[in-house]
Amino acid sequence: MDGILGIDFGGTSLKSCLATGSQLKLYDAIPTPKDMAALRKSLMEVSKLANDDLHTSVAGVGIGLPGLVGQDGEALFLPHLKDFSSLNFVQLVEDIVGAPARLDNDANCAGVAELREIGACASGYEVVIGIGTGLGAAIFGPGGIARGFSGFSGEVGHICIERNGRSCECGRRGCWEQYCSGGSIRSELDSAGWVDINIEEVFREMDVNPDFKSLVEEFCFHLGLGIANLVAILDLERVVLTGGLARSLEAVLPKVRRYYLELVEGAGARRETEIRVGSLFEFAGAIGATYLWNLVDG
Numbered sequence: 001m002d003g004i005l006g007i008d009f010g011g012t013s014l015k016s017c018l019a020t021g022s023q024l025k026l027y028d029a030i031p032t033p034k035d036m037a038a039l040r041k042s043l044m045e046v047s048k049l050a051n052d053d054l055h056t057s058v059a060g061v062g063i064g065l066p067g068l069v070g071q072d073g074e075a076l077f078l079p080h081l082k083d084f085s086s087l088n089f090v091q092l093v094e095d096i097v098g099a100p101a102r103l104d105n106d107a108n109c110a111g112v113a114e115l116r117e118i119g120a121c122a123s124g125y126e127v128v129i130g131i132g133t134g135l136g137a138a139i140f141g142p143g144g145i146a147r148g149f150s151g152f153s154g155e156v157g158h159i160c161i162e163r164n165g166r167s168c169e170c171g172r173r174g175c176w177e178q179y180c181s182g183g184s185i186r187s188e189l190d191s192a193g194w195v196d197i198n199i200e201e202v203f204r205e206m207d208v209n210p211d212f213k214s215l216v217e218e219f220c221f222h223l224g225l226g227i228a229n230l231v232a233i234l235d236l237e238r239v240v241l242t243g244g245l246a247r248s249l250e251a252v253l254p255k256v257r258r259y260y261l262e263l264v265e266g267a268g269a270r271r272e273t274e275i276r277v278g279s280l281f282e283f284a285g286a287i288g289a290t291y292l293w294n295l296v297d298g
């Protein structure tokens with residue numbers, strides 16, 4: 001049976017999985033490689049895992065990258081992986097894995113995977129927001145993903161929400177993801193001396209630790225704010241939250257909804273936009289990358 005290897009390059013960790021027919025095997029996340037030697041080694045490792053499981057070579061590879069990707073398999077601008085910003089990932093992966101590869105933005109991959117899992121909303125107007133180290137989105141309309149003029153739609157993490165705000169890896173300041181991502185929470189924890197606390201603990205312990213409570217509150221405000229902005233632009237029926245951080249968000253959805261309703265234009269005149277958590281979390285991108293090949297059963 002044909003096997004498709006899905007690889008999602010997150011800002012912090014690389015997730016991979018193998019799809020064979022309707023079967024899916026998730027591999028342990030590994031740290032995202034930061035230089036070419038580490039990248040080649042990581043690709044050889046995941047390729048070996050998949051080939052060993054299949055007892056043959058993979059038939060195709062799907063790749064998700066955090067940033068702007070070109071039509072010919074090349075990365076064009078990767079804020080979190082600057083050393084790879086002009087690399088042709090498709091060519092590299094094909095050389096190392098020995099199978100044809102396809103490439104898309106990681107949030108688009110994650111969005112497609114989540115909607116395959118939970119079904120599209122009735123009108124089709126929805127956004128899947130992936131929150132991990134950074135923040136990105138897949139924007140859907142009745143015809144499927146709205147890709148935009150150059151194929152770069154959904155880079156919502158880099159909408160500027162604060163003039164002269166926190167500096168961002170994209171080279172500008174005040175981007176939404178600097179206030180609403182795992183990376184933003186991590187840097188606030190680190191600068192407050194909480195280097196050994198993981199983000200799940202922060203959400204779990206917010207009711208007993210006032211520092212964590214204010215951190216989570218600020219995160220929820222900025223998530224509600226961003227969703228209100230997206231709804232004002234796109235008039236969404238639904239917003240789905242995915243990515244590694246989404247695991248922690250179920251408990252704070254009422255807060256996020258409250259901020260959203262305070263901040264959206266004409267809340268009382270609008271039909272209610274559903275805000276929900278997806279079901280694939282940190283593996284949504286890798287699973288969605290396998291769907292770049294139409295060889296697997298949905």
Ligand SMILES: [Zn+2]
Nearest residue numbers: 158168170175
């Ligand atoms: Zn930015």
